[in-house]
Amino acid sequence: MSVSHKPVMINEVMDALVPRDGAIYVDATFGAGGYSRALLEAADCTVWGIDRDPLAVEFGRDMAHEFGGRLSVVKGRFGQMREILSAVGVTQVDGIALDIGISSMQIDDFTRGFSFRADGPLDMRMDNGSDDPTAADIVNSMKEHDLANLIYDYGEERASRRIAREIVRLRKKGPIERTEQLARVIRHVVRRSNDGIDPATRTFQALRIYVNEELIELDQGLAAAEKLLRAESRLAVVSFHSLEDRRVKTFLLERSGQRPRPSRHMPDSRRSFYPTFRLVKRGAVKPKETEISLNARARSARLRWAERTAQRPIQVA
Ligand SMILES: C[S@@+](CC[C@H](N)C(=O)[O-])C[C@H]1O[C@@H](n2cnc3c(N)ncnc32)[C@H](O)[C@@H]1O
Structure with missing residues (x-):
């Protein structure tokens, strides 16, 4: 199987994780x-x-043969990584890497429908x-008002x-089922901006985030x-766009007790005392x-990292 994804900020991620003998990483x-290869x-x-x-x-399962039992790859959502790992007897680990978003293999395979650069389902x-709903299911069934909010909130599309x-209007004539069809609809109503970014970019991002519940996954993954x-x-x-990076930043500031302190009349939760x-x-x-210069995809990448203290996590409902 051929893979074409260049890992982004790999040296910086390794500097953050400081791989060491005997440790367990996720x-x-x-x-x-x-990242797995670099750690191993x-x-x-x-x-x-x-x-x-x-x-x-x-x-990953093919790659695992190279490492004589030191690499195992499991299918699942990282929002459920605790359950996934506890099922194989792992309850504590020595480092976790998250490289949010989609891979080059996913975007370059037009049959996956992530890209507006060529036609696909x-x-x-x-x-x-x-059997989760596809982007076509959403585009053809969601109420206009909700669709507009989705595109605004997750695509930051004005x-x-x-x-x-x-x-x-168009789906009344027949379902929108192809990436090219959708891109054409968007380009018809939004002009290409001076920065050369395709007008379809933001709407495709919004749909992808929604279809894969990416922000919910991120929140659950961090917790x-x-x-x-x-x-x-x-x-x-x-992470690769501000919607994700802001969430990571907020989580780490909050969990490290660095959010601005509220007034003494209205004390904060206990977080700032228990980072x-x-x-x-x-x-x-x-x-x-x-x-x-070697990988244009890296341009928007932002790495945030932090070290776990010995405090027990606060149980949040
Ligand atoms: C940017 S790529 C990671 C590339 C990897 N670091 C490398 O060097 O090859 C993101 C990968 O994360 C997966 N992914 C995204 N969200 C996920 C989630 N919530 N749970 C599990 N995997 C997820 C995608 O399927 C994709 O394969």
């Missing part, structure tokens, strides 16, 4: 296994890879073997109302990581220009 977005080559450690995409898991499910109206990580172990998260993470480096790490 590569919670396995993809083409770039840097130390005599064990890696658990997780991916919801059946093809990534199949590839409007699918967009990372787990395309599941023309969301016009796009939703046009989708609803699961807090519970799985041993004291002094590290969490490294690479579960220590922000070793404030702010996001950006990719080097040399990496961006």
Whole structure:
């Protein structure tokens, strides 16, 4: 099976995780296994890879043969990584990497429907073997008002109302089932901006986030990581757009007790007194220009990482 994904910010992620012998790491977005390979080559450690995409898991299981039992790849959502790992007897780990979003293999395979650069079925499910609704199901059934909100909230698209109206007008004539059909509808109502970004970009992003419940997964994944990580172990998260990066930033600021303190008349929850993470480096790490020149996809990547303290996680309902 051929894989074409170049791991993003791999040196920075390894610097954050500091691979060491005997440790257990989780590569919670396995993809083409770039991070797993780097961890396994840097130390005599064990890696658990997780991916919801059946093809990534199949590839990972082939790759596992190279590492003589030190790599195992499991199919599932990282939002459920605690349950996934506890089923194989792992309850505490020494480092977790999350590289949020989709892989080059997913976007470049037009039959998966993530891309508007060529025609394909409007699918967009990372787990395309599941019976979850596809992007076409959403586009053809959601109420106009909800569709507009989805495109606005998850795509940060200002023309969301016009796009939703046009989708609803056209779907009355027949279902929108292909990526090219949808891209044409969007390009008809939104002009190409001066920055050259295709007008379909934001709506496709919105649908992908919705179809895969990506923000819910991210919140659940961060909370699961807090519970799985041993004291002094590290969490490294690479994200590719502001909606995700803001969530990671907020989570880490909150869990490290660095959110602005409320007034003494209205004290905060107990979080600021019991930080579960220590922000070793404030702010996001950006990719080097040399990496961006070799891999344009790296341009928008942001890495945030933090170290687990010994505090027990606060139980949140
Ligand atoms: C950007 S790629 C990761 C690439 C990987 N770091 C590498 O170097 O090859 C993201 C991968 O995460 C997977 N993924 C995204 N969201 C997921 C989730 N909630 N649970 C499990 N896997 C997920 C995707 O299917 C995709 O294969």
